[in-house]
Amino acid sequence: MLVSEHPVATARRPATGLWSLVLAGVLWGTGGPTGSLLAHETGLSPLAVAAYRLGAGGALLLVSLGLTRRPLPRGRHAWVRMIVNGLLAAVFQACFFGAVSLTNVSLATLLTIGASPALVLSAEWITGRRRVSPRMLATVALAIGGLALLVGTPSGGLTAASVLAGAGLALLSAAGFATMTFIGTRPVTGLDDLAATGVSFAIGTAVLAPAATMTAGMAFVPTPASVGLLLLLGTAPTAVAYALYFRGLHTTPASTAALIALLEPLVATLLATLFLGDRLGPTGLIGAGLITTAIVLNSRGARISRRLPRRRPAAGGRTRRSAR
Template sequence: MHVSTMSTSTPSSRARGLSTLAAAGVLWGTGGLLGTLLGRVAELSPLAVATYRLGVGGLLIVAFLLVTRRPLPRGRAVWTRIACVGGLAAVFQSSYFASVSLTSVSTATLITIGSSPVLVLLAERALGRRRIDRTAVLTLGLALTGLALLVGIPSGEVSGGALLAGAGFAVLAAAGFATMTLLGARPVAGLDDLTSTGFAFTLGGLVMVPFADLGFTASLSGAGLLAALALLPTAAAYTLYFRGLRGIGASTAAVMALLEPLTGAVLAAVVLGERLGVVGLVGAALLSAAVIVSARRG
């Protein structure tokens, strides 16, 4: 099904899909900055920030659907997909922050984001949807090298057991995102991207509630940051991502998602004053090149 969809898509539809995926990646890149600021202002743990992000982002979409009187999800296949995406989103978020707590942000980010396109490519190959050629391998190698240089090679300060467990959680997070990507590339009749994202993320947020301390230090700035986090890198970005998947394909979309750490690094340098350094700039250049090559192939 996926291959036939790709073969009949027009250049204009592919261009729209690529621009939609690029927009999603850039919006995702704002999540790190907004989440960091929200954690500071509202005194929230990273897991609590992720829980609020999923739950509130999903509820904003559901509220919009109700106000605009969109048809509600119906049918077993539709609710099965919503439940799967919601569960995968909860696995992705909770496993990522479990990895962060055991290792570090750089280690968890490197393994999670680096593993996702690899897992998608291997899954597509196993399912017979895509042939792994030399260009795909080189593009992926370029992307992973750039990501490692941009994020930073993990230091040896973490014990062997914690590093192994953290790496396991990071791979689990990557598998959750990869599976969500593969599912999103195969639409379900009667379920659009906005409805799927809204109800699935509301469900995913509810699943994470028992595992997070949601004590929120109320303030006007905290409420504004939460609204921005829920709307931009969550509700809007994931809806755009799932929409772009329809005309491009899972493996290309997974590489395009690497725009997230690239955008996050730029925002951290501009807003928070963090310096990339020569190594980080080289990594950003390599990562940009990989995204461009993947987009051209897509």
């Protein structure tokens, strides 16, 4: 006789995954201000900062794996997933910072983070993983509208060519993040989250570092401030945040995870307002409220859908339709 799993245990795993995604989004929000301070302190280019971010995060994870004597993943499927995630991380980071250099942070953030939930939701609908309800569409629209109000109107002085090129790179960045989110909901047997993230970031660094070296260079004068900022950037918003994000994807729909990622620009804006002297006007406050509302509604909807009872087959293991 088969014994069903305890309902408290089954409900705890999705709830833990949801909170892992929330914490990842909050930690991601510290990455923007930390990366900006690192660039200001060292004079590094955005591409070099991205390479150092992945390199430091991957190195910290691999060192922790060595200290705990946890083996690296084995098997073809595990290495294929790590290689794909490493390439996607490199594309996501490089295209985003490229979009920032061609336009500005506001427009790049709006297109990258705003397009990701729509791309993930479209992929889920096409593959049949999730039924797109009017509630879900309204939640995505509410979140994107809130993001548009939060980042504000891009400043003038941008040419049409730079805007188009920057928008293209931002959409490529969104596609990279959306793909990483979509495939992350299908776990690979024996693939540890920390090991997968560490190896993937090492692969991403191997792709970004040569590109940064051939363009603006990666050399800087190490000081206590710059080294501290680099370690902070590699730890909280990179190593810890991405490990939590990949763990949360195991029990949470991809579109829900992509919406929770909107916590990144929300937290980054709040930190910039508190510590970097930026001002958040009434429009930005409304946008922050809309993003928060969309995340709460989407999270509640995900928990309710998981608690709904599934249809069970009739006695004998067959339904009426299958018995015909």
